[in-house]
Amino acid sequence: SFLPTPVAEQALRRERQHPTLRTLLVGGDRLRQFDRDPGFVLVNNYGPTETTVVATSGQLQPGGALHIGKPTANTRVYVLDAQRQPVPVGVTGELYIGGAQVARGYFNRPDLSAERFLDDPFAGGRMYRTGDLVRWNADGTLDYQGRNDDQVKIRGVRVELGEIEAALKALPGIADAVVLVRDERLLAWFTEAAAVDIERLRE
Template sequence: TETTVWSSCAQITQTQTPPGLGLPIANTQLYVLDEQLRPVPNGIAGELYIGGDGLTLGYNNRDELTRKVFIPNPFGDGQLYRTGDKVRYTHDGTLTYMGRLDQQVKVRGYRIELGEIETLMRQHDAIDDCALSVREVRAGDTRLIAYVVWKNSPISLSELREHLRQQLPPYMVPQHLEALGELPRTLNNKLDRKALESLPLSESSSLGK
């Protein structure tokens, strides 16, 4: 791994809201920076960088990737690892995870954060797990597809649409919904997006244009 298996910790005392990322462990520093590597104010989203004794020296035989994600620490000695994670500090100093920066996609001219939509969908009581992808269903017609694993009984398409539209602008509401028994995963339990995007779309999955 790029750094120690875990770099921060927190005591979870409630389950009503998603937990924060906690505080850095000993000899570790967490920074939330903008594109110019400047610290961002509380409440503003930025990229999470990790510094400290737990960082590796780089990737084996992958010098170009090492130079891309391991940078000189502008705030002290050593290097920083750019995680690709979008985070922000809340007013009480809690670090909140907001999704992956590399999950930003463009659909019909709008830039969309897939992780943000997935987080909101998982807050619905009926949804156990979910993932989103962007697929061209017809030539020139790119759609946002939601793959959902239900907890018990599935909800109606109109109910899910209403849940999402209360919190998202229309262009971020998926146009298709596919119910799965489980999400496809790789041997190390990461989401297998290639397998997900190869699944056929059902005719009855449309959430509207």
């Protein structure tokens, strides 16, 4: 069994009713388990929207490592340290993606574009700084390790915990707030400086 994304779960339900599935492509969220042969090939795709969705891809083996595959065609992938130098196999670094599919930047956000879309010093052109932490395996696949910031994914949707915390703190009566993810749910803790409108807080 494996813990898939909601879209994959729907495909699996259909497959149980009509067993014709030979290959299932998943992506958009982190797989956490794949320990039994489901009777079809499972391919794990990774890639942010800023690099036109799929940047790495690889077939998973039941009971094997849950990697995010190798770079797709015409994609350059770098695992870099804090000085933007390549790290050795097995060492965690930040993932950068280059190639023709890298977007130009964020619409009307030159500040964020300058922070995330950089000159590629290794091959020319541009590369995207993902904020994802990965490490190379000896076979050329990549292990996903997590984020280097507060961004999380819930059912495939990017969520910035800091933005939610800031919105909560802006409400009347909230002194401080912390937001975490547990079991695909957002949970918030807060301290009151005055009476709080709970319905507005939930909204």
